[in-house]
Amino acid sequence: MGMKGYDLAQTLSPIPPADKPDRLKAVWLSTNHYGVKDDVTHGLVQALTSRSGYPREEVREEVNGWTEVFSAYWKAIGELLAVDGDSIVNGRRTSWTKVYEAWKEMTMALHRGYTHHNFEAWTIPCLYTAGKYLRAFAIKSDEERGQIDAGGDGLEIRDDFDPEMEKHQQLRDCEQQLKRIFTLCLTDRAEITESRKWGIYAIVNLLFKTYFKLNSANLARTILKALSTNKGNMPPLEAFPAAQRVTFKYYEGVLSFLEENYVEAEKHLDEAWRGCKKDAMPNKERILAYLIPCRLLTTHTLPSKALLEPFPRLQKSFLPLAQCIRRGDLHGFDLALQQGEEEFVKRRIYLTLERGRDIALRNLLRKVFLAKGFEEPKNPGDAPLRKTRIRVAEFGAAISFANRETTDSDEVECLLANMIYKNLMKGYISREHGIVVLSKNGAFPGTGV
């Protein structure tokens, strides 16, 4: 595929290159509404002729396709300049919705190029550019509409309003377009070297991003299913560019995370983490935000200070939690969770982190166990044995202390029962005697005692 695909895609970017800030204006001024198609065709033919003589008949079709694409691009640029209030377009009123519509026209022209005008597979980076900005404009349009009038005045034939629909109307439409592109890439039957299948992960990543924004991450599952049924005739993930791989693994991990499948999530996130470029700090931060809670639940591992060092934000959210869990400080844990609540809820890790309280409690009970010390050895030479019978009241005192408030005995028992049920503590409660009998070997599995 090489870089020429990306170079071509660059010509369809709605952002002017840094060294030519006036490029969009130049494009806009270079032609007009009536002449745009002829001008584009003329330009294309001229460019082709100068390189390899007058284009042959079969190339004509392709030229027609690109003419459609570039004229649509020209129109979209007009809308874009207008929405930025550029005087070049006479300051007429416009909206992001129009930018979106115009950009969608271009995207569709591009799509038609592959289905009707024999566009070659090396040009697929154009689809990435189209999709990427289609999504961006859809979001802008939704935001803008939300500010003006959330309701709009379209015809209602529903029983109830659909608030989500109204909020993300354009983005939903965008999702449909992206899915069309996804299918366009997935169903290409050409030889793998000449296949649009090489575009699949770039588009999938865009789709995932869109689903998360639409608050319907579950829809991403259907995409994953489609991918896995077509696995046989697709290049392996490893063959794709690192950036696409890492992003894909990240989303796959977050998806499993949200489905509470922490083992899977950890696997994917770990892959993303290892594939991530060393200096891509924002991406690493994103990955860690889910990987840390994952590890907390799967292996009860807490993040070290050194790991968090380069990420001040993560440090602020996770370090106090980790310290309280380590110390068995229940009250401190509750406070730290409350402190970070807004951030945690936003990232959807709150409900997972909350379960870290169990680990804090386990550590606290373990301390009580260790403090009880050893039995008197029956014979002077015997190996020392830990005391394994602990009164519920003793645990209760520790829990009340760590909670900074008195916890009644029934609740203490309930918490102890939970520890046993979740295999964080081995033993049983004898209610008749008010004691906990802990296992002689491995009362707190995985902690060395």
Add this chain to the structure above:
Amino acid sequence: MPHASSRLASPPPPDSRLLSSPSAHDSLSAPAYTPVQVRQGFGQYPHVPSSTNSLGPFAPAPIPAQVNQNANVPPNPTPMDGTPSAPPPKGKVSFSDAVRNYVRRAFLPANLDPTIRRQDIEAKLKETISYAADNGLLDSTDWDAMPLPVELIKKDLLARLNMPHPHPGPISPVGSNGSASKKRKSSDRAEVAAVPWRSTNARTSSLEDRITHPPADNRPAVDEPLPKSSKFQKQMEKRQRRWGNYQSAPRSPTPPPTMGPVVGTCEVLEKRYLRLTSAPVPSQVRPEHVLHKTVELLKKKWRKENNYSYICDQLKSVRQDLTVQRIKNNFTVSVYELHARIALEKGDLGEYNQCQTQLRSLYGLGLAGNPIEFKAYRILYFIHTANRTGLSDALADLTPAEKRELPIKHALHVRTALALGNYHRFFRLYLDTPNMGAYLMDMFVVRERLAALCNICKAYKPDVKLRFITEELGFESDHDAAQFIVDYNGQHLLEERGEHIALLTGKAGALFESARAAAFRRVDIKGQI
């Protein structure tokens, strides 16, 4: 058994806030449902209160005749601190300088028109400002750009001149204000708010265009939008030109007269629900003032007949009429709250969920209602359906002030208790649920009992007293606790021991595990029928 007896001694008091809803009608008329008691049975759905019971303490009150009984006054003692955008009660509104200036400008001699009477200007002013106040738009409206009452009245006049048929709905108080105000008497404030919409109907736009605005500017052809641009867009453009920057003010009190929603003309109170398959026909849609009467009638019927399938059907058709007419105001909130409560009481989670989704966005608009109560239900609902995404959203929706409100605090505690497996605390909370939350908790209490039982059976050896189970799992009596265990085939675990009955937890093995897993699996995720 201290807690059981205290529970019996003090049943949840009939909560008057259950019975009210935000519009003036509602707060003055009789309630449509009875307060909920914590139920101890095993059945899937709560029992149906007998109709005599529900009529009991609440004598029907007359329907208010006064328009100015403001729909906006919060009908219940729930503190509204948590909803900053909720409009404050009328009378206590302190108007901003922008509003005052607008009023001042309205009466400046330079702005007056000899053909328009002063009282009409006053009426129009009142209408405009109370619309903004009712919808919480006082601060967000650009009062400097707002057309003056004189201009609005002229527009109305033009609009009516051009109207092909006599207007079915109430007419804005222009000209012969006698008949207009009479008509409005039986309706409430919210309806007044809808007037600007009506009086500037789609049908009237063409003449108005020609008179009030010169033909569209002659822009260069190159500027024309893409040929694909939809009709809607063109209209949007036209509208923007016409209104200038005034249009950018959110939710203007006089929305533009193009392509408005349907305006109903149906005067029949009751209507069967039919799913719409095409654009609604005005003659089959009831305008808001009729819907008010419909709802009053439905409440009465519900109290008398308690026929859920009838009431659900009727309320759905009310909701549909509101939706097609794009009516989103305090009355809309009251309809959804009413249906939500009735659906909860009847265990109809599908309808309940639909109402709750609407309520969430309606409260988001700053409309008055009972957001605290319903946000608490929402949390409990998502606990029931085990919907983590929904739960996360519900949490993210809460303001710090709301988190301190009792019903929400309760729901949050329930959530925390369950997340940490703290069944001890969970069942304490269950016995002390505010409002109608117990209907929701009833739906998941069985599975939580099974979960707790699994827990206890694994942790306690060799046995516990049955009384312990009764108390920890919030059963009404030892008998109920025993029955529950027997229902799940645990009869062999119960043993008479003279003074007491023992539950042989040590011998239970994984007996309750499969029942527990099944109970959690059965959750109807979307709550849809």
